[in-house]
Ligand code: KG4
């Protein structure tokens with residue numbers, strides 16, 4: 001079964017063909033990051049307009065790289081939410097039009113569950129149940145994946161998402177957007193234990209996250225020392241130690257708590273399988289720390305390559321394969337939604 005996936009929830013216009021949920025035939029990602037960089041973050045209105053321009057050529061390229069036409073495609077999958085409403089609407093409207101014109105069924109996909117499915121592409125043997133830490137620009141969740149389409153939340157952030165914590169501080173110190181990859185890069189030159197930033201914990205074994213206290217502490221640190229990063233700090237030969245140590249220590253504060261709680265969630269739920277997903281899953285320190293901590297507890301650790309961690313359409317096509325071919329499979333009332341619910345675990 002060949003599924004054409006379409007993703008436009010934020011600032012990547014993406015299209016991909018995936019066979020049987022696991023084999024990627026093409027994976028086209030047209031990133032708008034260079035454009036939004038000028039503004040220090042994603043401008044929703046600009047993102048939506050750029051999706052309109054890019055969607056047709058992106059889908060055409062996905063078909064041509066897969067050496068397919070629409071006749072070879074069995075269904076169209078599209079991110080229905082959560083995300084930026086104007087950006088989502090572009091993908092959903094386009095996918096609905098294409099489904100109507102081609103007679104193909106349409107499968108709306110929850111973006112966050114799509115991130116989880118990136119693991120199915122990289123690990124063809126991986127099947128639920130397992131625990132998944134999903135850390136992206138808008139979400140930080142630990143979920144229990146009971147079945148392909150059945151998730152329950154074990155922990156969530158009470159305020160900022162992990163990706164936001166990277167992006168906001170990157171902007172504050174002058175590294176720019178997107179913050180995660182830039183802090184990751186500069187952190188490689190520094191000492192992660194040079195400075196200790198606060199960690200928020202909640203009582204009674206609650207595994208939720210909170211990054212707002214950490215963010216404030218980091219802002220105070222930057223202001224008090226008048227830290228200002230620039231292009232020199234992106235190079236090992238010219239980087240200034242205080243900037244590198246700050247980035248490494250701040251990054252450590254985020255990835256330490258994420259990895260610690262993900263492992264705790266596995267221990268509490270009795271799962272021996274832990275997957276990592278979402279844009280922050282591309283972070284080198286998080287990947288390494290989770291690898292080490294999972295191994296120390298006999299937990300099997302899964303993480304997709306960075307290109308499948310950040311927004312892409314292959315993960316959407318993969319997830320769609322596991323969704324029920326319902327009677328309203330090709331329904332045209334499928335809407336885009338800023339927030340889509342995931343049930344809580346009792
Ligand atoms: O999943 P994603 O591509 O989009 C959303 O669904 O939000 O995640 C984007 C987030 C951004 O906050 C970005 O800074 C972060 O993922 N990110 C990283 C890295 N690469 C992307 N954060 C830390 N380290 C990275 N290497």
Ligand code: ZN
Pocket residue numbers: 111115136137278279310311
């Ligand atoms: Zn995402």
